[in-house]
Amino acid sequence: MFDATIAPAQKAPDDEPAREPRAYEALVREIGEAGAFEVREVFWSETCARLQLFRTLSLAQHHARIAREAHSLKSAAGTFGYVRLAALALRLEKTVDGLGDAEFRALLDLMDSAYAAARAQEPQV
Numbered sequence: 001m002f003d004a005t006i007a008p009a010q011k012a013p014d015d016e017p018a019r020e021p022r023a024y025e026a027l028v029r030e031i032g033e034a035g036a037f038e039v040r041e042v043f044w045s046e047t048c049a050r051l052q053l054f055r056t057l058s059l060a061q062h063h064a065r066i067a068r069e070a071h072s073l074k075s076a077a078g079t080f081g082y083v084r085l086a087a088l089a090l091r092l093e094k095t096v097d098g099l100g101d102a103e104f105r106a107l108l109d110l111m112d113s114a115y116a117a118a119r120a121q122e123p124q125v
Contacts, residue, residue, distance in 0.1 A: 019121040027080065043080055055108060073085070074093060088107065092111070
């Protein structure tokens, strides 16, 4: 699969674009239009499920799982150019051990918003 590296954000994720359109074009060149479309649909489904999963996990009991899920989300979001979501997932991955419940929930709210913004910017096919 197309691989993208996400560097730690130097600016606040709200300042990040929700979507980098050239990332999907690169994926299409890599695996073709049909393959890219199919993989993106799986991404949307898995991301929706992952965002819901975060809300069911106890921060106190599941630091490692939350970090792993955030890492996976960061990588997948980066592949498709969803920059804001990738930056927030990276923040969660790197800070999960030091977050309080309120901070964790606030970060999840930002991730939900980034997901919705990325979906809204996605061209309809």
